[in-house]
Amino acid sequence: MVERLVLLETEVIKYEGLFEAKEVIGVIKQWAKDKGYVYLEISHIETTKPEGKYVEINGMCFKKLTDYTKSLMRLRVQFNDYKDVVIDQDGKKKKVHEGKVAISTTGFIETDYEGRWESKPHFYFMRILWHKYVYSPLISGHETQIKEDVTMLRNNVKSFLNLTQFQ
Secondary structure: OOOEEEEEEEEEEEEEEEEOOOHHHHHHHHHHHHOEEEEEEEEEEEEEEEEEEEEEEEEEEEEEOOEEEEEEEEEEEEEEEEEEEEEEEEOEEEEEEEEEEEEEEEEEEEEEOOOOHHOOHHHHHHHHHHHHOOOOHHHHHHHHHHHHHHHHHHHHHHHHHHHHOOO
16 A cells, blocks of 8 residues: 655745746746656646636656655646736737646655555565664655755756746
């Protein structure tokens, strides 16, 4: 059975103003590609309301660290009151979006994600011993790596949203 340990609790990054939705998602996808993660979009929900569109994208990034451990991040990107706006930037008209953005991230580590140590009772017992006495220093190293990765993703998204100020 997969054991999933939450390393970094859910943190929500909030932004309100002008943005380009495609570029916000692009920052996450590019970061995942650069760090060796695989990005999967799990669901994409889009509804239209009188005050604007509501878009919610649920995704995950994962990276196989070893045959026993895997890094996993859950992402939820929400665009509220999403409207198209045309602005004048450097003498050129540009179509951007106005509204609210909320991005939540959570970092996990999964062990025995293929369920290899669950097939027989003595394997299960050996896995407990292996995990507790032999593999724990390696897992602590993986945990710090995952925490750094999630923190870096959060900082990249925050800096992107703060730097893309349209005038």
